[in-house]
Amino acid sequence: MIRLIRDRSTDIKRTRLLTFHFDGQPVQAHEGETVAVALLRAGQLTTRTAPNDQAPRGLFCCMGLCQECVVVIDGRVTEACRRIVTDGLVVEPTNGAP
Amino acid sequence: MTADCDIAVLGAGPAGANAAIQAATGGCSVVLLDEAAQPGGQVWRAKSTSILSAPANSESKAGDALRRAVNQSDITHHGSTRVWQIERVDDVWRLYLLQGNQTEKMTARALILATGAREFVHPIPGWTTPGVHGLAGATALFKDALILPGKNTVVAGAGPLAFFVASEIRRLGGQIAAVITPNSRSEWLRAIPAMSARPDLLARGATWVADLMTSGIPIHWRHAVTAVSGTSQVDAVHFQRVSPDWSPVDKVRTLNADSLCLGHGLIPDTQAAQLAGLELTYRAELGGWVARVAPDGITEVKNLFVCGDGAGILGAAAAVVQGRLAGLAAATGFGAQRSENLYQQLLSQHARAARFGRAATALALPRPGLNRVATPNTIICRCESLTLADIRDEIRTGATSTNAVKAGLRAGMGPCGGRYCQTAVSRLIEHTANLPEGSVAPPTPRPPLRPVPLSAMADDFNYDDLPISKPAPL
C-alpha cells in the first residue's frame, strides 16, 4: 500500500480543554470550538429528538442552515454548529418543542 | 436618499470578498457582510480559534491569502453578521442584520449578492440518523475544527467533492470504509477535456483518486448508497449498483461504518436574490433555479449584482473571477474608471473557469433514478418528519406545486425554511405528476433568511410609539 496523502493529524495543535454541560453531563471541548464539534468529538451524536416522531437527530449540514443541531442555551434555541463553547456553558437539548 | 455606503456585499466567500476588494479598489466605500467570523466562504472557510497550528493545504492557503487581502483593503468587514432581510426603499438597499442577539440596519446604494451554495442531499432511508452528514458539509468540519465525522466513514457522492472529502479524512488520520460514487470511470474520462481548462485542479483530483487506489480503499464506481441502518447512530451503510440514470439495480450490499458523508450536488442559494426582487429560471446545468445573471454579475434589477455559486454552480475558481467582474461593474456604476483591458481579461478568465466548473457540476447533477431510492417511509422533510408517502399522497390529491404541498403539509414551514426538502419536493411533484424536469419552482420566499429571535427583531420598542390608528369601522 502506498499512501499519497499523508496522515497529518499529529501536526495539529489545539487550545486548552474546558468543560461545559450538555443535558446535565460534563463534556470537554477545546477553547474556541463550536458546541457541535465538541459534542461530535465526545461521541454525543444525538443532540435532540424531532418534534413529530421523536426520532434522534444531530449535526447535519454543518453550515447553520438545516437547524438539525439546535440546542437550548440561556433559554434560547441556538445552532450548536455556530455557537462557540465557553467554560461552564449549560447546553440543553430542545427535545420536541420548541 | 443617502446611504451608509456605496456598496454592500453579502457573502465573504471567493466571490463576495473579491467583489468587495475590486469595488474598493475602484474607490467605492464597501461593506462586506458574512455570518462566518472570517472571510473565506464555504471553500476557504477559516480555521476556528481552537486550532493553534496545523498543516496547510491549498484551501487554507487560498483562504489565508484572501483574508490578508481583505484586511489590507479599505473594506469594512462585518463578520458573524447574518443578513436576514433585504428591502429596496426608494433608491437604496436596506439590510437587516443580526449580530449576536441584536438587530442592526444598514443601507447601501448598490448590493452585491454572493451567497454561494447549499447542499442537495437526496433523501434515502435512514438519512436522518445522527452520524450522516452532508458531503460538502463535512468539509466544514475539516476546515473549521479539523475534526473527523466519525471513526470509520463511508464517503458517498458525485463529482470531485467525494474524492476531496476522502482525501481530507485521510489527511486528518481518519479511516474510510469506501468511497461510493454514482459516476462511472468513463464519465470522468469524458469530462477530462473540459476540466483541462484548469490542469492544476485536474491534477489535484487525480492525486486524491490515486491515493485511494494505491492504499487499497475500495472505490465503488457507478454505485450509490441506498439506505442507512441505525437509530441513534449509524450502524451500517447499504449500497447498490446504479444504472446510468442512477436507478438502483442489483442486490444490496452492506458496509459496516459509523458515519456517512452523503451529497448529491450543490444548489445555488437564491433566497436573498428573490427577496431583492429577482425571478428565478431553471437552469439544470447551473444546479437548478437561478436568477438571470450576466457573466459580470449584472441582473435585471438596477444596482443589484449576483456572483459566485449563488448565480450558478461553477465552483470557486469561477466565483473569484465573477466576483471581481461584479465588483468592477458595481464600481463603474459609481463613476470608477474601468480598464477595458482588465475587463476583457477577466471575462475570458471567467469563461475558462466556467468551463471547468460546468464539467464538474455536470458530473454531480442529480439524475432521475435517484427518485427511486426513497421508500414510502423515507423522511423527505426533516423539520416536520414528513415521509415520501405523506408528500406523494398530497400531490395525488392535486397539490402539484411546492407552495400547495407546503401549505397542506407544512413541508418547508419548519425552521430550515425548506432548504433541505424543497428540491426533493419539486422533483417528487415532477415525478408523480408527470411534469417535465424544472417545471416545479421552489416556494415563494419569505423573510427572514434565517430564523431570528423575536426579541432581536422587536428591539427598542416604546409602547407610546404605537400608531394611534383610526379604529377599524364598527
Place this chain on the structure above:
Amino acid sequence: MSTTHDIAIIGGGIMGCATALRLAEVGMRTIVLDQGDLGLGASGVNAGTLSLQIKRVKLMPYALAGHREWEAMGVAVGFKKPGGYTLAFTAREAALLQERQSLKAQAGAPIRFVSIDELRKAEPNLAPGIVAASYCPEDGYANSSLTGRYYRLRMRAADIDVRERCPATKISQTSGGFRIETPQAPVKCVRLLIAAGGWIKPLAGQLGVDLPINVRVNTASVTERMKPLFSAVIGHATGLLTMKQKTDGTVLIGGGWQGRGTPQSGRGTVTMETVIPNLALAQFALPALGSARVTRCWTGFEANVPDFYPLAGQLPGVANAFVLGCVRGGFTIGPYIGRLMGDFILGRETELSLFDPGRDFNEELQ
C-alpha cells in the same frame, strides 16, 4: 371540445370555493379558475382568527353563522375554539374596548368583560400592565394554510372542474353568456362569478363595471415551535395585534400591519418597518415570546370598498354576472356568505340579505 358550464367562478379563494360547493350541491355544472394554487391567495395566508370581537356590528349575524360553519369543518381545517381575550393597556384603550365590545355584545356576540384576576388565571404568561380585557368563548381560529387542501378535496368529491394556475386573462360577453380566455382552453359559461379577492377590480372592469375597490397589504409572522405559552386567541383593543399558539407550538402573529406592493405588480412584500412594531407589541403583551425565533413573515392582499361592507350580489348592469368579495373578516365569514351567494345565484331567497355591489358606497348601509 366546447362544453358550456352553467357557471364559471374566477378565483379559488374561500369565497369562490364556498360558492362553488353550494352551486354544485344542486347540480350546476361548475368550473373554478385560479391564477395560482387553490386557496393560496388571502384565504391561504391570513391569520386565521375566527373572532367575534373583531367583527363589525352589522356583520355579526354573518360571523356567528360563519363560526358554525367552521366548527363543522373541524380538524380538516385545524379549527380550534379556545376562546379569545382582547387586551387594553391604557385608559384610552379600555374606553375603546368598553364602547366597541358592548355594541358587539348587543349585536349577539357572547362577549363579556373579565377581571384582571380571571385573565391572569387563564393566561398567566401575559404581561403585567393590562388594565382591562374582554372575553368571548366563541372565539378561535382555523389554519388558513389548509384552505386550499380542504376545498380541493371537497370540490373534487363534488365533481367541480377546477383549473389551478390558470388565470382568466380576458372576459367577453357572448350571446349565451360569457367567454373567458385562459392560457389553457377558453371557458364558456352561462353565468359568471368574479370572486378574485384583491384582483376583482380589473376583472369587473373588463365587463365595463368600475368598482371602487382598494387593496390593503396585510402582513403576518410566525415563530418556530415553542412550549405552550398561552391558549386563547389574544387581541389588542386597537386591533394592532392578534396572536394564537397553534397545537404544534408555533405562534402566529398578525394585526393588520401593512406591507407594500399591489395585486397587479405580483406579490406583496413585507417591510420590517411595520413587522417590527407588530412583533414588539406581541412581545410586550407576552414577554416570553422574546425567546422565540421568527421563521417567516409574509403578506396577503385584502380588498375593500369605501363603506367596508362586502360586495355580494349582481355585477351592476351585467346580466348573469355576479361578484363576491371585499368581506371584512372574510376568512371567518367566507364559508357562510359563499353559501348565501350560491343561493342568490340560484335565484333563491337568502337566509340573510346580501350586499348589493351597485349600492352607493358613501351612504350608510341600511
